[in-house]
Amino acid sequence: GDMMSETASLVLDLEKDIRKLHARKAQLIVEINDAIAKLDSDTEQMILLGFYVGRLPASRVADLVHYSIRGVYKAKHRAVIHLAEKCAQSAVR
Numbered sequence: 001g002d003m004m005s006e007t008a009s010l011v012l013d014l015e016k017d018i019r020k021l022h023a024r025k026a027q028l029i030v031e032i033n034d035a036i037a038k039l040d041s042d043t044e045q046m047i048l049l050g051f052y053v054g055r056l057p058a059s060r061v062a063d064l065v066h067y068s069i070r071g072v073y074k075a076k077h078r079a080v081i082h083l084a085e086k087c088a089q090s091a092v093r
Contacts, residue, residue, distance in 0.1 A: 044079035
C-alpha cells in the first residue's frame, strides 16, 4: 500500500510539473511570436516561425517561402541577425 501511495504522489507531482512546463512553453511561444513580428521582412518572419515555432525541417520552410534549402539557411542567418538588432533596440528604449 505505501509504495502505491508514494508512486501516486510522484505521478501527481510530475503531472503538475508538466502542466507548469506547458504553460511556460505557451508563454515563450507568445514572446517569440511577438519578437519575430517586429521583423520588417515577411519572409524572414515566416522562416523563423517555421524553424523555431513550427519546428519544420529546412526543406519544408524552403517550400513555404519558395527558396532553395541553401537560400533558406542564408535567409535564416540574416533574419536572426535582424531579430537580434530589433531586440537590442527594444532593450535600449
